[in-house]
Amino acid sequence: MFTVFAWVVKRDLMLAMRSRSDLFTALFFFVIVVSLFPLAIGPELETLRQIAPGVVWVAALLASMLVLERLFAADHADGSLEQMLLSPQPVSLLVLGKVLAHWLVTGVPLVVVAPLLGLQYDLDSEALGVLLLSLLLGTPSLSLIGAIGAGLTLGLRNGGVLVSLLVLPLYVPVLIFGAGAVEASVSGLGAQSHLYLLGAILVMALLLAPLGAAAALRVSAE
């Protein structure tokens, strides 16, 4: 069973490496959105430091939502998704593999680059560490929850807009605790409780989201 999981991850990573433009869309979107805010709000460091957690987290949320559509679209188009659904392996495991690969390609770059963007907003080193950690715990949950939405809207005409409508309300807890962690660290309260809750959300999403996404794929591909 584990070999199938590893196979799916390896295959998706290889496909992503072959078409590198996909690799950078989410990352550049994230960087650009975060850089837009100082231009719109003004360069006062005091204000920027206050809005930094929210801005970085909302940008990460939008960036990870932007690429959700591609999670299953290519496999759906060339029919390999149907083969996966027909295979004797548990579909939720295959979904988990695809989500992991998707997160490695689109989520990890965001996490790595976020502290750099935090520097633009004059966050101190402790807050930067918390930002990194909160994104590391939070973005996999975003990909997992998003997989359900991507499965439900698979192949629909205006799927991209629809997926945001379905998924963004479900993202809200991750956003609250993710941005809350950085906020708490900036104001000196300690981010521990928020990070624990993010971890709890991640565990729940790991358990339940692949099942939901597998059910959604079965409905959409039948």
Next chain:
Amino acid sequence: MSSRLINWFRFSSPATFYPLVGRLLPWVAASAVLLIGIGLYLSFFVAPTDYKQGEGYRIIFVHVPAAWMSMFIYLVMAFWSAMGLVFNTRLSAMMTQALAPTGAMFTFVALWTGAFWGKPMWGTWWVWDARLTSELILLFLYIGYIALTSAIEDTRRADRAGAILVLVGVVNIPIIYFSVEWWNTLHQGSTINFRKESSMTSTMLWTMLIMALGFWAYTIAAAFSRVRSIILERERNTSWAQELVAGEEVDKHG
């Protein structure tokens, strides 16, 4: 044993459910009008003025039942969604679809009346407290469900996709319900509590319960009349629906 099973599933077929709903609908609708009428009279003229909040508190007679219904309708939708996925009954999805607009309406009413209450009491239309935010998310969930089911043309896929979405979103309901206990924010704790004596006078309590019953009846009536349209629309190619419509035409013209 088997006869009891047949009784359970007898009305899960649109052909038997449609006339049943047609017979029940006038009664439910009439009781909705009656109960809401009595409830409104009691809440404006009979219920005493609150010693702290003055007359403005009377909005809770609409606000609290609407908020109850907004959560309860979602739970009912989740129940029908689960039924539809498990037993593969077409009618379950039709019920879910018929309930969604009413649920969204009550969520909106709860938020709107809450804003009207919040302005004189808290001094602001809106605060980002836990209960208000989670109720807002509930509104988004309703809208997402309606948008998803109307975007999918194949009804079978729309039904099943909608059911999955409703079941995923149901995690939000306990968060709304317990938000005032878990987080100590601006929205007050619940006034009516099953574990201890309620903190309001019995007139107010009765008024609120009558309003809640009236909203229940309204919800059932609205869902019934909507489900009748959905059934006719989806079953338009079956012989019983065509006979029915033809019969109604004859009644009208002959």
